[in-house]
Amino acid sequence: MATAKIITEKGEMQVEFFEQDAPKTVANFIKLAKSGFYDGLTFHRVIPDFVIQGGCPDGTGAGGPGYTIPCELTGNNQYHDRGVLSMAHAGRDTGGSQFFICHSRKNTSHLDRHHTCFGKVVEGLDVIDQIRRGDKILKIEVSE
Template sequence: MAAVLHTGHGDIHLALRPDETPYTVDNFVGLSTGSRTWTDPVTGATGEGGFYDGTVFHRRVPGFVVQGGDRLGTGHGSAGYRIPDEIHPDRGFERPFQLAMANLGTDSTGSQFFITLASAPHLNGQYTIFGEVTDDRSKDVVGAIASAPTVVRLDRVTILAT
């Protein structure tokens, strides 16, 4: 399974790992397509459409990470629920460009995700890695987002069955 993050800086192609992290991938796909029920953190109403559409990468640290998935754009918003971690024993952050769910501690993942830009083994065992960036052009886009001087939007996410 694959996903494409469509941004103002270009597309980011991702390989997802439903075999290793089925609930996390299902959650990401459901939020991306609007098939999973979510709560708008601004209005408190049930959201419509893709949760990630029009959000921003609210955390951008060159050489380390880009983070998105918060409709508030502050790092404090969620989809109104939490899911359990699915930390795979054979996956770590020894390589860059890993896609993982952000959290506030054990079993507190919801909608926020991040992509690493460098090796970050100090994150091992703390976050569900559910995919990775697949090609050099996409890696360049992630790097450009991290160093962008202005806000970068995630226009939409396309899910591709493989």
């Protein structure tokens, strides 16, 4: 099972991936992380009690890796609970590099089966609450 450590200015989050439910999304995220794509990018969107979002190379929320990937919405783990990593997009099958991490279940259930859940923070959940707009992703380290 692949895992990752998202190292931020506010601390580290250990992630386990949902490889069975979202294999293409997981593979894409791992490829980008290993290439250093995420290193130094910011969390450009932070909405308290909702999500923290990063992965935009231009910091505006409009950028991506230069390609899109399909949504994977049929797996068992497609529910946006606290700590879940999900692929951001501008419409179905338009995701690429931007992802978000959920603060809680309370305000995210409408995202279920509309955005691909591809992992979950299993250690460092407190870091999610500390992230503010503009905080950097220093590095994402993948273990396979």
